[in-house]
Amino acid sequence: MSNIEAFPTETRAQSDYESLLAMGASALDAIPGAVYLCDHDGWLVRYNSEAATLWGRTPTLGKGGDRFCGSYRLFLPDGTPLAFEDCPMAWALEAGAATRNQEVLIERTDGSRVVALVNIRPLKDAQGVIQGAINCFQDVSAQHAMADELQRKNADLEDFFENSAVGLHIVSADGLILRANKAELALLGYSAEEYIGRSITDFHVDEPVINDILDKLGSGECLQDYPARLRAKDGSIKHVTITSNGRFEAGKLFNTRCFTVDMTGVHAAETARQESDDRLSATYEAATIGIAECGADGRLLRVNDAFCNMLGRTREELLAMTFLDYTHSESIDQDAALYARQVAGEMDNYALRKRAFKPDGETVYLDIHSSSVRDANGAFRYGVRVLQDVTLARRMENQIRDSERHMRNLLEALPAAVYTTDAQGRITFFNRAAVELSGRTPQLGDLWCVTWKLFNTDGTFLPHDQCPMAVALKENRPIRGVEAVAERPDGTRVPFTPYPTPLHDAEGNLVGAINMLVDISERKQAEDRQKTLIDELNHRVKNTLATVQSLAAQTARNAESAKDGYNRFEARLLALSRAHDLLTRRHWGHTALASLAQEVLMPIFGADPARITIEGDAIEVDTRVALGLTMTLNELAINALKYGSMSVETGRLSVNWNVQPQSNGVLLTVDWREQDGPPVSPPEREGLGSRLMKRCIERDLGGIFVLTFAPEGVLCRFSFMVTEHHA
Known part of the structure; x- marks a missing residue:
């Protein structure tokens, strides 16, 4: 029968x-997004730096601080003020339900506002009680702006198609008219129902002409002013001219887009309208981009609809301005100087990208292509300025740069070593943690790894061209589940786990790789500590079994009867059990002697605390000393309860100790004194309890044990050396 019970785990x-x-908070900073945490009453208890950046302020944590949100002010997406107690976080805590992809407006202390996409999850304990909630939110202002811009451009495109002064129709690959604008229908006098859905050949007078048009478009040719x-x-x-090209999908003609220009009047006055036709061809050749004609002084003489839309002004407003009037101050000097040289004949054309502004103050970026129209004598007549709005492209470029900068900042902030390489394994980036792990500053262009030297876990040398990063690039696959050891120039070694992952472009081509090196030194140390603890446990189990075996043998030899032997053996086992329970609660670490004495003695006596005095110098003892003291104090207490001062209501007991520093540690001396109990006389023979206490103090702890049976009460003094460890 086993006398050992498993410890509760x-x-x-x-x-x-x-x-x-x-x-x-520092761990939350590693999360790539704004995050904050509230308790069940809504008080902020944690947030990361990205959340503070979006709020534009540093909130106050805890009760009495900021509640539900760290924003200065909140609004609904339509601008309606939103009270903090009505915000999504407050609702999530009250209802206990998650909030997904809800938008709110955050106003900062400087008056600026951002649109935030909010995702909130209530946090509950094992019983389902709400303890708090977490909010992950992000700035989607740029996406809103892009969506508005896309909607505007779609509206502009639809307006251009429907209201263009030029006839426009779309024809399917099999020749059916799919769509036509107002100008096209007005040109021919048909309603949409009469025109759309019919074959284009129904409206062409010359069958060879339409067949040639369809053949050219089907073969991928573009038509320009085809009569x-x-x-x-x-x-x-x-009489019309058709400008058209084909749209192809999967190598097959999908449809054609045709501009139909009525040239009927041209046939009546070809010579008189030649100059007008030239201007029309030069100015409105591409109707989807902004075009303007300017005089020598820069005044606008003619503008198209696209030009008006780009600058947000009416034609009448623009014709009363020069092109410098809507140009941003930073771009005026450059554009004015180039145009002056063009007017003077020093250059025929020029191109530049400049900033302009709309009446509402919005800034747009324009690519300008300016060319000259001159008379037969070379004199300047007017300039043709073609404008393309590249604001969206500029924003995307800025976003890409910001994204790259943000990614680099994020990688720099990671606590793990991260570096990247190109497809050939040359290092292109490394963060500060990589420098710290490798103990050196790598050079861009180094091959395969940032470390100085590498070793396998068995201590064998690992060449860099055979390291996990090299294998990942050569075999074009991520490597997982391996470990290696990095040696620094100073000779120290760091075990780590690598996570090399190949990177590919949109076509799936290998362009490089990223590797994260996770320092597993602490894990290795923990594994070593665990092994040490297991060995310690095995040692203690063997010692405990030896102690139980000794208790059983000695109790049996000295018992007056089987029942007496059982009772004594059970009492001593319970004392040993209490000692182990006490040490287990303290994870088998150091134990304060005052706590040890209280927990051993008070359950035995259960008496008025006024009758018992337990005091001494503050000191902590290790597990070996704690076991010996527990067994000794238990034997003394059982004897005092049965035969000594604690067997009567008038009896008193004092347990005192002191420590004296020595050259090799400290000397701990414990005094046990019983008073006002029954008269005491020495026993006829030394009992098992006395021998057990001597064994604990003298043999196990290498100390001195003196037990005196004085008539006025039992006195016991024992002392031994302990390693100095004060509480």
């Missing part, structure tokens, strides 16, 4: 809220 797992709270004749609803013939 069940511990309560932390809830999500407790885990997040224990992480601390043709169309039959109108009233039977008249319209």
